[in-house]
Amino acid sequence: MTNQHQFEVIVVGAGGAGLMAGLYASKTAKTAVISKLYPTRSHTGAAQGGISAAFGNSEEDRAEWHTYDTVKGSDYLGDQDAIEFMCNEAPQAVLELEHYGLPFDRTPEGRISQRPFGGHTNNATGKPVRRACHAADRTGHMILQTLYQQCLKNNINFFDEFQVIDLLMVDGKAAGVVAVELATGELHTFHAKSVIFATGGHGRVWEITSNAYAYSGDGAAVAYRRGIPLEDMEFFQFHPTGIYKLGILITEAVRGEGGILLNGKGERFMTKYAPNVKDLASRDVVSRAIYLEIRDGNGVNGSNYVYLDVRPETVNKYAVLDGRTNPDGSPVNVTGEQILKKLPDIIDFNRVYLGVDPITQPMPIQPTAHYTMGGIPTNKFGEVLSENGTPYPGLYAAGEVACVSIHGANRLGTNSLLDLVVFGKYAGLRAAEYANSAEYTPLPKDPTLNTAQQFDLLRNGDGKENLTDISKEMKKIMFDDVGVFRTEAGMQRALDKLAELRERYKHVRVQDTGKVFNTDLLNAWELGNLLELAEVVTLSALNRKESRGGHAREDFPKRDDQNWLKHTLVWKRNGKLEIGYKPVVITKYQPKERVY
Amino acid sequence: MNVTLKVFRYNPDVDKKWHYDTFNIEAQPTDRVLDLLEYVKGYLDGTLTFRRSCAHGVCGSDAMRINGKNSLACKTLVRDLGEKITVDPILGLPVKKDLIVDMEPFFDNYKKVLPWFINDSPLPADGKERLQSPEQRERFDDSTKCILCACCTTSCPSFWASDDYLGPAALVAAHRFIFDSRDEAAAERIEIIAETHGLARCHTAFNCTMACPRDIQVTKAIGELKMLTITGKLE
Amino acid sequence: MGITRNVGLMTALRYKGQGPMLTFVLHRLGGMGMAVFIAIHMLSSFLGGKGGQFVNAIYEHWSFQLVIFFFVLFHAINGLRITIIDLLPKLLEYQREAIWVEWLVFIPVYGFAVFVIVSTALGSGG
Amino acid sequence: MKSRNLPLNKRGFNFEMIMWIFTRLSALAMYTLLLIGFIGALLMGAREQMNFADVMRWAFMPNPSHVINTNIPDIAPWTALFWQLVASALLLVATAHGVHGLVVIADDYIVTSNGRKIVRLISMLMMASTSLIGLYILWTF
């Protein structure tokens, strides 16, 4: 067959995690990276605020504090062995990026500059600590560019604009993937010993989202269709500060630099919800606070948004009230120019999309769907685990698509970029190591059959339904009923609606019948993924009868460690959904109440 | 407001020649051109094809000629364009379908300037970061912003003439590394770019700077490289 | 398959590069125009005779002078702008302003020249 | 820290870039010569004896044949050796500048290395012939 390729390691996805995996795997194994976007278009490039590592470049900091903060941030659902592993690796990982040439901002001494971020604290004082290494407000962009450049330097094989549609598993072992080449519409079979999934999240399930169009959960859905379980899918992070209505992210670094949340009455409401760290509480806490304010009629002009204010006068005023100082102890006194330097892109987004200048006006914000905490279950080496904890030989996952789980019920800002580099690296190393010792699993007889069938269904529907309508209705119901606050009734409603939408989805027909760049077909396929994952999310959420981190139920407002200190697993085999649970790994930190 | 959207169409499977399709759309002044295209694709003509991902100007997928000027569809609002909007593919790269062009020549040029960090000296003894002062970091900040959208290169008259010209985007990449105080391969890179297919082909037409959605001073970066070949000053 | 990358002259000129692109096009036109003009002028002076005189007579016609002078003046003034900002790359950021200044200089100077050339031409009955 | 200046042989200071800087410097040189011609003409009393176009013509090429048909009573100062030299300098600089300008334009469209070699060859011929013819005219008047 012509369109058949053979590589020892196949990496699916060329974001931070995929590139890191590719870089490490290629050191010892014949590796290829497949991506549906040009690598530099990956969503890692949108990450703004920073990547955490406890260097203590400008004040005291320790890896243990980072570990504890992450455990606490995860609302005790994160696996503590993995968290500790990541936080200990963090300084080395960030240094490695620096050695690759990543242009971090610098301190006057020439070291990597760090800024405070939500949930990152000095454990001794409880005050926010500078832990997020940053390059202006485009840290992710720099990581993505730097890693891509290193891949070019090392001659990694890239298959750009190839979209993976199917994972080939033979006897529970990975055998390769099937991908469609966008430019020609041809199907390609990639025969591999190891397959690493690094395809990012599925934030496009929700209406208001900071996520890219490409965030359609392809990797998770493909694995799920092959019977691999998905872990903790009910936990999805709503970032408190998205641009009103558009959802474009305004990084937490704005608050790290001293920005303040104000309600319609001009009150700083976070003092009520997190008396210690206030605006720099973890994201779930802040998002809920905003909703509660809006519900109490404290939105701006009675509308459903509040203000994020980073005008110099506001920053300086609250710095005095909070007793915040510069690292050298001098009082904070920022100017508009300094803010522009530190947050250029944020200012630009506001000017372009809202016509608001954050230096002189507050920004209207609302919570926006942001990050997939759940995903394909893995251990800290990126090995994908089945529901009973055994790894699938040759199958790996890393990045946002994976659930290690370090983020548990709520991810701390800056921990995702760290997750990418640390676990991307280990997944790459493990996958190559496995490939060096294993033989190729023979391919199934007709490897592209499943893919062709999926496409045929979309091409041959009766065309009674419109894709965009289905997509819009899904996004709306998910945002309303499976969003920041959840109730039994709402989620049941969502589940029914999703069933209806899935039925209607069977009647769509793509209009584009051509082969070259048939994005119509692929968008339709992606919608199928989103519908599938939305159902998993809702089902997992409906079953978890407690509130924890990003999963806030009004009918069960308390965390319930007795019954629910465990990870959810959902899998589907022979068309049947099953739900299971597995324990959380707890080492040093016993669960206690979470206050910020 | 009612917007008349004229879109360049070409489908290699059926068309011999390209043509325009016109759509009338009810739009908000704050809509992005990308929103209009998505609307057309969703409700009027599913075959309309274009690239996009992030939808807020940071991934560089959707460079196109909007009312005759290169821009990102997701960063151009209807209110700045008026009621008549024409969308064409960017120039100087082969059109594959509708608004999608073949980006390979563009990336090939990018790869020619050794766009990766080169420093073979041993790491600092403490194994930590290579030191760099905030001023040294600032020196090349502007060119680190590039998202490789190709708005600049495909607006450059020299590139239109022939794609053997490296183009502004590749030169910006060269600038990014040459002026990084930690990088050691300035001389190798200059040897590559100070040639007929490089610096010498930039005639300060400024189309690149005008088109750059990241507000990079592209011509300035190229100008600094040119002067570097004369003075040798890397600071 | 696909449409070739070739950019036709009309397509290129229709690109909305605004002010800077206009100056680029005019500069190029002016440079080429001058080169051709000077070459022919010199050749005709060199050859002399009837043909040479005929060619030079065309050049000295006032309508032709307007064109030549436009080329020369624009190329010279724009060339000075390019030279200055190229030698001091810091100024490249202020290209918009530079182009403004350029037109502010060019328009009165060329206007004056047009006035003089046309009025002498008309005054001498030509 | 290492010196951040590149030695001459590592600057990419090749033919292309030499010609690039030559184009700018020759532009400045032409301005200087132009100014010399302009001021010289005014000093020699052009204001009363010539119209604007003639002054300009002199400034752009201070060659006596450019002012021969004006009202100048005495042509002698206009034919001085100094002006011969200024005119020759202007001619040579402008020729090099102009011909290289044409090469630059040709380079945009002719991209094969052979093609470019031919362009460079033609340009040298052009430069030599134009310079010689020009000098001949200037000095044999």
Ligand SMILES: Cc1cc2nc3c(=O)[nH]c(=O)nc-3n(C[C@H](O)[C@H](O)[C@H](O)COP(=O)(O)OP(=O)(O)OC[C@H]3O[C@@H](n4cnc5c(N)ncnc54)[C@H](O)[C@@H]3O)c2cc1C
């Ligand atoms: C606006 C924003 C700001 C953020 N800011 C921060 C921050 O400051 N700090 C932080 O730590 N985290 C931040 N995050 C989160 C973090 O950026 C992401 O979680 C992370 O970048 C995900 O990286 P990834 O490598 O897993 O996926 P991505 O970078 O998204 O890469 C996914 C890759 O998979 C490919 N792909 C997907 N599907 C397929 C398929 N079917 N076939 C082939 N290829 C496929 C894509 O082409 C792409 O290359 C932010 C996220 C957003 C949205």
Ligand code: HEM
């Ligand atoms: C005061 C007089 C002049 C000045 C200041 C000047 C300046 C310049 C400059 C700076 C350039 C470089 C443009 C670039 O590379 O972007 C240039 C190009 C050029 N010049 Fe001149 N020049 C002058 C006179 C002339 C003359 C007399 C001729 C003709 C013989 C000429 C012909 C050209 C040509 C053909 C180009 C190439 C145009 C292009 O690349 O688009 N110039 N000039």
Ligand code: SF4
């Ligand atoms: S320099 Fe600007 S226009 Fe050019 S590719 Fe980079 S971001 Fe795009």
Ligand code: F3S
């Ligand atoms: S448009 Fe082209 S000519 Fe130079 S200034 Fe920009 S690269």
Ligand code: FES
């Ligand atoms: S869609 Fe990412 S830049 Fe426009």
